[in-house]
Amino acid sequence: MRVFVTGASGWIGSATVPELLAAGHAVVGLARSDRAAAALTAAGAEVRRGTLEDLDVLADAAGAADGVIHLAFQHDVAFSGGFQAAAQADRRAVEAMGAALKGSDRPFVLASGLLGLTPGRLATERDGREPEGDQASAGPDARHATARFTLALAERGVRSSVLRLPPTVHGDGDPGFLTAIVTAAREHGVSGYLGDGANRWPAVHRLDAAHLFRLALERAPAGAVLHAAGDEGVAIRAVAEVIGRHLGLPVAPVEPAHFTWLAGLVGIDSPASAALTRDLLGWHPTRPGLLDDLEQGHYFRSAG
Template identity: 35%
Template sequence: MKVLLTGATGYIGSAVTDHLGAAGHQVVALVRGAEPQPGRGWYAQLVGDTADPASLAGAVTPDIEAVIHLAPPSGDAATDLAVIEALTAPLRGTGRPFVYTSGVWVLGATGEDQEVGEERPTDPIDIVGYRPRIERRVLAEAAEGVRAVVVRPGIVYGRGGGIPAILVDRARLQGVPEYYGEAGVRWPTVHVDDLAELFVAAVYFAEAGTVWHGVGESAVPVRELARAAGQVAGVTTAPHAVPAADAAAVFGPLFADALALDQSVSGAAARTALGWQPTRPGAVAELTSGSYAG
């Protein structure tokens, strides 16, 4: 299968490239520049920019059998909607998959509810305020003969990257492990390689008009992640809670609120319906003895 992949140079995109290739697929990477990028594992690269929807005209050629849209949002809803139009219009009436990447932050704080599923109404925090609108636009393509699917990853870790790497860097810089918001904050997490396998499974098996939570662990205490990040950084003091208002001075208010968001989210539906089986170490174990260590 020939798969067009946006965001192919990114953290998640690199893992998805690896797993698509391992499954025998050919990755056509949509990139901003024409300079060759050897070693990426791509079948081909195509110049285009998701900040410029007009540049995507002709990107989805008849030989493209699936599209995975991993590129981050532009920050402008009209631009992102135009990108969805450009990428899905050539797929209409074909039944071919279009997989869009959202995130669990569209659910907002889950409160006392445990392991909420895909049926929960969205209540997005400000950093992803218009994301549910994009999700709805994607899912509407199911009525047009596109196998349109939304994947909502949790906090992604592994390969030494993602938000947990920020916790390690902050522990080194501050000399104390940090977490943000209240003491009981929890993050739904997923290893980047497990997540990549979910994208492959979604291309194969997900039905049109469906949403899937990419979550390996439903609610990891961020205090424990901070403690593990401190160990990696060689800092043995107890984790320190940083109020979201103070974190805003470092990360900006939108991202600070996201770091302080308490959630418990289930990834069980993808396990049951798509046969997805996350097998990598949990987030705390990965921090202390995996790709972040040493």
């Protein structure tokens, strides 16, 4: 297939592109900068210049492709206080690409999230599929609404699927939440957790996630929801204990301010199952789980 990938040079995209190429697919990656374009060229992909705001570019690239994997999201905007604007830009991008694929039966795979899907209960692929509400949904539900819209594209002749990612997609070079938690421990001199630290996060290795994106592109049926959960739920206290041991810091409960912008997320209990995904696509994660990956030490290389 000729596959259009947004977010192709990002943390997950830079693993997904080689996965696709190794399987014999041709890749066209969206690049918003010279640096991203150079990385894609070096990886062996074709470059399409543009951003998520360039709806004509997105529609044209999607229409010319045999399938689409949408990984991009304006995280820089979202994390600087503009989450709603980022979510709205994402929705417009999905609408543009979805319209270009209408009636084609070609695959469209959307990256979505698992954190907070069913707090306090093991989430499955059957959760979160309620009919789409108001497009102007606020907060995290704005992204959930876009996921529901994507699933509804199946009724318009698109082989659409939603692949929900854990809050930590870990691996060597991870720029995400786990690195922020390690940084907070260094800065405060304590490896912390909220409450009793028993709340759980699902997790997946970056390379296992990339493999699942390829399987979704190739084989996921229209309207499928997939979970990229290698670990169903790792207790945050267990994470803090590994961090504390590697950094030589005490492990203790802390106040939310310890985690700054992550405070509203670190305390969520949000385990998730991938049993239905494994049965449907034969996905079997082979890379280290979260705690084993932490034990390898690459998250602590800059420790003083």
